[in-house]
Amino acid sequence: MGDVTVDNLRGLAIGAMVWGHLGVAIYHPEGRGEPETALVELPPLWTEVIGGAAPPLFLFVSGMMVHYVAQLGSPLRRQLLRMLGLLAVGAGIDVLFWRIRPFTTVDVLYCIALVLPLTHLFVRLVPHRAKAPLAALVLAITPWLQRVLGYSDYPTEMSLGGHVFQTIKNQTSILHHWLIDGWFPLFPWLGFALLGAFVAERRFGPVSASQIPPSQITLHRPDRLLGGLGAASLTAGLLLGWPDSAARIEARLRVGGAFMPPDAGYLLVSVGLVGLALVTLDALPHLAALRPIELLGNHPLLVYVGHFPLVKIVARLLPQRLTLLPTILVILTALGAMALGLLLWRRLLGLARERWSPTR
Secondary structure (H helix, E strand, C coil), X not given: CCCHXXXXXXXXXXXXXXXXXHHHHHECCCCCCCCCCCCCCCCCHHHHHHHHCHHHHHHHHHHHHHHHHHHCCCCHHHHHHHHHHHHHHHHHHHHHHHCECCCCCCCHHHHHHHHHHHHHHHHHHCCHHHHHHHHHXXXXXXXXXXXXXXXXXXXXXXXXXXXXXXXXXXXXCHXXXXXXXXXXXXXXXXXXXXXXXXHHHHHHCCCCCCCCCHHHCCCCCCCHHHHHHHHHHHHHHHHCCCCCCHXXXXXXHHHCCCCCCCCHHHHHHHHHHHHHHHHHHHHCCCCHHHHHHHHHHHCHHHHHHHHHHHHHHHHHHCCCCECHHHHHHHHHHHHHHHHHXXXXXXXXXXXXXXXXXXXX
């Protein structure tokens, strides 16, 4: 894609995800305990806020990309095929890596898969003036749905043999997880994808019957209105008391993330962070320090699948959990190694194409 800011946003989401998953596996305030064991003490909140930024960024960028490919003339059929592909990859990760029954827990790939065709219909059918209110409505009714339907932050993860790994109070059904519970249900995450599609329309222009060449998708000036709304949303979320709540602290110990539950405060903070990140990256499109982030964002699915064994390998190489500074250094080293590996892979792929090109 020609819009480097979108690649950087996706790279930030990947970096935040690796930060969250690897940090949970290897960190302890005093460097005690074996890696990958259950959390008994909370890491610093700011470190979990970084990890909690990954889901809204992933879904926001997914919505932007749906608008982008729709503007290039992509039909609904393409998004349906992508949906099936992501569902298959998510199921493979569940079976081969986590050793659990697929579709019983709502992995982020499952969530993105479902929102792709829904967002495509949103892009094609919803008038421009109604897009922002509809996206905001999906986010706004999420806390209400949690109260009315009930909410469980830990999904029903079942082994391949049918054993439930963890049963908690107010456990809900698997179908309920896909709608409103943890990990990544349609509410609120569909709202971030719809918001991304709306912002893409402001950015790229409305979808029309005529296709546009990719060369016309270029850099953009920072959107001051979006930046102002992002700052206001972030401030409102913090004023609502996020993230200081007993329910959130309990959930952080159980699931290891600052985004559980996705209440009104978290949603406002996330919308604000996404908006400010987009505006900031627009102002720094070719900053050299962002090149590794852009590389990660160029290959999201490859990095997503590859980071699971990476976390396992790093955790098993460590004799015990690490304190904060060594944990940060290990995470940054892992991200740098992934970016370097992607760069090497692209160079080798380019050499192979040049070597075996039929035009030579």
